[in-house]
Amino acid sequence: MSVEKNTRSIEAGIETDFRDKMSYGGYLALDELLSAQHPVSAPEHHDELLFIIQHQTSELWLKLVLHELRMVRSSLQRDDLRMAMKGVARIKHIQRSLTEQWSVLATLTPTEYAQFRGDLGSSSGFQSYQYRAVEFLLGNKNAGMIKVFAADPVAQELLGGLLAETSIYDEFIRLLARRGFAVPVDLLSRDVSQAHVFSPGLVQVYREVYEDTGAHWDLYEACEELVDLEDNFQLWRFRHMKTVMRTIGMKTGTGGSSGVGFLQRALELTFFPELLAVRTEIGAAQ
Numbered sequence: 001m002s003v004e005k006n007t008r009s010i011e012a013g014i015e016t017d018f019r020d021k022m023s024y025g026g027y028l029a030l031d032e033l034l035s036a037q038h039p040v041s042a043p044e045h046h047d048e049l050l051f052i053i054q055h056q057t058s059e060l061w062l063k064l065v066l067h068e069l070r071m072v073r074s075s076l077q078r079d080d081l082r083m084a085m086k087g088v089a090r091i092k093h094i095q096r097s098l099t100e101q102w103s104v105l106a107t108l109t110p111t112e113y114a115q116f117r118g119d120l121g122s123s124s125g126f127q128s129y130q131y132r133a134v135e136f137l138l139g140n141k142n143a144g145m146i147k148v149f150a151a152d153p154v155a156q157e158l159l160g161g162l163l164a165e166t167s168i169y170d171e172f173i174r175l176l177a178r179r180g181f182a183v184p185v186d187l188l189s190r191d192v193s194q195a196h197v198f199s200p201g202l203v204q205v206y207r208e209v210y211e212d213t214g215a216h217w218d219l220y221e222a223c224e225e226l227v228d229l230e231d232n233f234q235l236w237r238f239r240h241m242k243t244v245m246r247t248i249g250m251k252t253g254t255g256g257s258s259g260v261g262f263l264q265r266a267l268e269l270t271f272f273p274e275l276l277a278v279r280t281e282i283g284a285a286q
């Protein structure tokens with residue numbers, strides 16, 4: 001270490017020859033990753049790289065969210081609530097990071113975006129199959145959403161598969177039934193390819209959990225974790241809608257929707273409605 005030169009010396013043990021050894025770039029396939037940004041504006045607009053990287057990093061995180069959600073689902077199937085909650089905890093951190101990331105894109109002004117928006121053609125986040133897969137795994141099934149992937153067999157297969165499978169909410173509800181709670185039977189034999197719809201009987205199950213937390217501590221904790229997950233998902237949707245509003249105003253979307261109005265309607269969707277409804281009941285007379 002040469003303090004005067006403000007330079008750190010490279011230690012003798014530091015690896016420098018990677019002809020026959022695994023390296024950082026090799027392990028992480030950085031050549032592929034860092035050559036996957038292809039701006040379409042010509043001449044290239046300075047801000048298009050921001051736009052591409054914001055989406056690519058979001059898709060990478062969504063890939064991990066999907067990976068963790070599958071683990072959460074299989075843990076619930078095995079009655080391993082602790083493992084499931086470990087997965088949920090990780091997902092919650094990813095969601096925070098994804099939501100925080102909107103501030104980077106918000107530095108893209110409407111003037112700058114308008115200069116390359118036309119080059120995006122009809123491509124849109126509406127066509128993100130990983131985002132749709134997350135919605136499906138959380139229980140917001142919608143077969144109609146698969147239509148836009150007619151030209152993408154990989155996406156179609158993934159989403160078609162998830163549509164027919166249980167969501168993490170279906171699995172949580174089944175776990176509650178195995179624990180002896182009076183879960184309405186129609187919920188246990190429902191067509192899982194449809195979106196979960198509000199069940200008043202399930203609210204009563206949660207009421208039992210929330211009114212005797214000591215007896216049902218792990219379930220009580222799990223319920224609150226699921227509420228956090230939904231809350232975080234809605235915060236992402238809200239920041240998306242607000243960023244869209246400040247960037248394109250009330251223009252229609254490149255994907256063909258009305259734009260902001262369409263995104264606002266997504267804020268009315270809910271994954272775990274009974275977990276929210278139970279709050280109204282707590283402490284109320286029987």
Ligand code: HEM
Nearest residue numbers: 054058124125126128131244247253254255256257259266
């Ligand atoms: C300036 C930036 C952005 C604008 C102006 C914008 C605009 C829009 C609009 C107008 C829609 C409605 C569909 C349409 O007609 O196109 C939409 C949908 C969507 N966008 Fe973006 N978006 C932006 C950035 C992002 C980013 C960074 C992501 C991250 C992956 C994203 C993901 C999505 C998703 C998943 C949908 C579907 C939402 C749903 O079905 O409720 N968007 N976006």
Ligand SMILES: N[C@@H](CC(=O)c1ccccc1NC=O)C(=O)O
Nearest residue numbers: 120123124125126252253254255
């Ligand atoms: N729908 C956006 C375009 C857009 O944001 C976008 C375009 C291509 C790939 C991802 C996108 N992000 C989110 O919709 C718009 O109407 O400006």
